[in-house]
Amino acid sequence: MSYLSAYPRLGQVALLCEGDVIGYETTLFQKWTGIELGNDPLVDIWCCGTSSCMLGISDAIGRSRPIFAIEDRDFRTVGEARDDCARIRNDRENRAVKIISWSIWNRCEIENYLLEPDVVLPVFRAAFGCTDDDIINALNEILPALALFQASQYVINRARRTWLLADPTSALLSQLRSRPEWKDKTIVVPNHETFRGGLELNCAAWRKQAQAIQCDAVADFDRKFDLWKDCHWHDDFWRSDWAGKEILHWLRVIMTSRFGWPNAESGNREALDWTMNREKRAAQDRPIEAALRPRLVDQFLSVLPSLAAEIREEFEKIKTAIKGYQP
Amino acid sequence: MKLRKVRIENFRAIKGTEVVFADALGAVRPVTVLAGPNGSGKTSVLFAIVQALRGVMRYRVSDLAEPDERDIHTPLSIGGLSPTPPFISVTLDIEFGEEERDAIRKVMAEVSPDERLGNLPNGKVRAVWKYPPERHPDGTIRPFWFLYRTDPWDAVPWFHGRQSAIAGWTSRKFRDRALLDKIGGIYLFPQDRSLRSRVMGERLTEDEDSAPPADRKSRERSSVWGVLEYLSNYSRSAPEATEENWEQRIRESFNRICAPKEYVGFMYRTDDPLGAPYFRDNGSTYPLDMAASGEQVIIEYLARLTHPSPMNHSIILIDEPEIHLHPAWIRQLYLALPKIGVGNQYIVTTHSAELYAAAARDQALVEMGQLIEKA
Numbered sequence: 001m002s003y004l005s006a007y008p009r010l011g012q013v014a015l016l017c018e019g020d021v022i023g024y025e026t027t028l029f030q031k032w033t034g035i036e037l038g039n040d041p042l043v044d045i046w047c048c049g050t051s052s053c054m055l056g057i058s059d060a061i062g063r064s065r066p067i068f069a070i071e072d073r074d075f076r077t078v079g080e081a082r083d084d085c086a087r088i089r090n091d092r093e094n095r096a097v098k099i100i101s102w103s104i105w106n107r108c109e110i111e112n113y114l115l116e117p118d119v120v121l122p123v124f125r126a127a128f129g130c131t132d133d134d135i136i137n138a139l140n141e142i143l144p145a146l147a148l149f150q151a152s153q154y155v156i157n158r159a160r161r162t163w164l165l166a167d168p169t170s171a172l173l174s175q176l177r178s179r180p181e182w183k184d185k186t187i188v189v190p191n192h193e194t195f196r197g198g199l200e201l202n203c204a205a206w207r208k209q210a211q212a213i214q215c216d217a218v219a220d221f222d223r224k225f226d227l228w229k230d231c232h233w234h235d236d237f238w239r240s241d242w243a244g245k246e247i248l249h250w251l252r253v254i255m256t257s258r259f260g261w262p263n264a265e266s267g268n269r270e271a272l273d274w275t276m277n278r279e280k281r282a283a284q285d286r287p288i289e290a291a292l293r294p295r296l297v298d299q300f301l302s303v304l305p306s307l308a309a310e311i312r313e314e315f316e317k318i319k320t321a322i323k324g325y326q327p
Numbered sequence: 328m329k330l331r332k333v334r335i336e337n338f339r340a341i342k343g344t345e346v347v348f349a350d351a352l353g354a355v356r357p358v359t360v361l362a363g364p365n366g367s368g369k370t371s372v373l374f375a376i377v378q379a380l381r382g383v384m385r386y387r388v389s390d391l392a393e394p395d396e397r398d399i400h401t402p403l404s405i406g407g408l409s410p411t412p413p414f415i416s417v418t419l420d421i422e423f424g425e426e427e428r429d430a431i432r433k434v435m436a437e438v439s440p441d442e443r444l445g446n447l448p449n450g451k452v453r454a455v456w457k458y459p460p461e462r463h464p465d466g467t468i469r470p471f472w473f474l475y476r477t478d479p480w481d482a483v484p485w486f487h488g489r490q491s492a493i494a495g496w497t498s499r500k501f502r503d504r505a506l507l508d509k510i511g512g513i514y515l516f517p518q519d520r521s522l523r524s525r526v527m528g529e530r531l532t533e534d535e536d537s538a539p540p541a542d543r544k545s546r547e548r549s550s551v552w553g554v555l556e557y558l559s560n561y562s563r564s565a566p567e568a569t570e571e572n573w574e575q576r577i578r579e580s581f582n583r584i585c586a587p588k589e590y591v592g593f594m595y596r597t598d599d600p601l602g603a604p605y606f607r608d609n610g611s612t613y614p615l616d617m618a619a620s621g622e623q624v625i626i627e628y629l630a631r632l633t634h635p636s637p638m639n640h641s642i643i644l645i646d647e648p649e650i651h652l653h654p655a656w657i658r659q660l661y662l663a664l665p666k667i668g669v670g671n672q673y674i675v676t677t678h679s680a681e682l683y684a685a686a687a688r689d690q691a692l693v694e695m696g697q698l699i700e701k702a
Contacts, residue, residue, distance in 0.1 A: 010653075010654050010655060011655075021684070021687075021688075022687055022688045026688060027688040027689070030658075030685065030688065031662060034658055034659060034662045035662065038583065038586040038659065039586050039587065039655045039656075039659065040586060040587060042655045127352055261351075262351060262352060262353050264351070267353060287351055288351070290351070290690050291350055291351035291352055291690060293690070294688070294689045294690055294691075
């Protein structure tokens, strides 16, 4: 009994997700559970930063409260991710951790759901005083420019599934740049040939040291890049299969450089310059993301009942599982 | 109306501070939460806003005494001497929406045709209130509630909109109810030091109550109990006007915040022919005077924001709502506030970790100092 009472929050259910304390998931889930479940049961949102931290926190609290965990799918297939979840659930339950569900977003990350036209367009339109076409045009610049980066992230995620003994990032992407840059008010894509050549060299070097690892990174990269390089607003795959966080970041970069952002002192809108290193760019982006985040989340929740059935069903499943949980 | 910014000097705990109620994109937030340690001036911010606006908005507030010398923040100085006597100064940047301005124009034309509404470009007004009030050249002193200055200079009549609308509606000078709903006011929910008297109207027994019967009746009518009775009767007499079924609206909001507890409505029972507001929980029903203090707090918010007319486009100030409330209800209250009324601006002070976190996630938190200040 004392163990149960020692749980440091109020809720009857702990919902574990990735992200930070003011991240998209925490903000969205806190509001969504409040609206959909009210106090019955009262759900606490635990933002764990990363999926690996979700394991530790579930061990720490999972014998006092039932847990609903939801991970990013990242670049895994739905089938792969579900297999991973089943294994994790099994592991926890063998140690008496109470699990309602250990699941994944069907899309790559939570941010991907905010890229739905009914969410991203009204929020950015209101924030930047522009038209839908301005936003769509910006995305049509961003999407092909991000294809190489997204393909590189896909490769890393694939490698992580087979390279169990080491993080493949430093080996595969050593000295390589896959992220676009911002120069002269435009998005500059890294050279495809340079990246691919470097990837091939890195793969070969790594293969010498670890013969046992089957390295298909170059083939994986080629396949995805060919598929994704002409990505456009009207395509569907990027909303579910790409890292949505990066798309939203670049959308903020383009929109604030073209339509400006209110100066904190004067309140006047000024076009922002993003020609700076990654750390400085992240620092400049932070307050902008913070201001837009609640608007995106509120807009998502307000249009959720009219979004595509697959999205509604995803949320409905979470609600049903939590409400129907019987220990 | 919306309050975009307030600058306060020498008021109670505050030497000087500026609080901005707009987000990074310049939009005034529907809810702003002021957090900080005891004595950081959270409540003083609410009181300063009320003291500055109570006169010009003709807002009768019994929960806040008129300002006096003790409200002036006096800095420590050698021997208590200061070259200039300090005075309180509150500067408010206020905006009236376009629809609200139209409604005020129409109402004032009907109710106070002699009162001239000045030009209000973009609906923006800067109002300054000072205390002690100015002394006229003839030695007389202005009432404390006079605004020291407005910019534009002739903006004062715009602040009379809501009270004029209520007076005009009550005396049937105009019939378009929608006008009333578009004009904002101000309302303060103080900390809970007199909950019983506000909710119950001090329903003492005849033996306990020394007040004359007429005063007693008026006190009861203005209590939450009286308001709920009035709204219930009003809803019954106008069942066709479903959007005006205030009792139903209060019920829905209460049930959303306080589930699984429910507000049933003002009911009459064979053992209670005078009737009472009833609540239900787990199969049992109980009247307002038996309700938990948390239930009384929530029902008071809902009743006061509905009567004498629903508060929309208004500035609602709530001082530490967490007193008496389970943290789960605080979470629900935070989510429900923007949905109570239309276009209201809520300014809430708190020590609640739940409210603090919820507001931080929404970029709606104003931190007024840390418990331990950094060196």
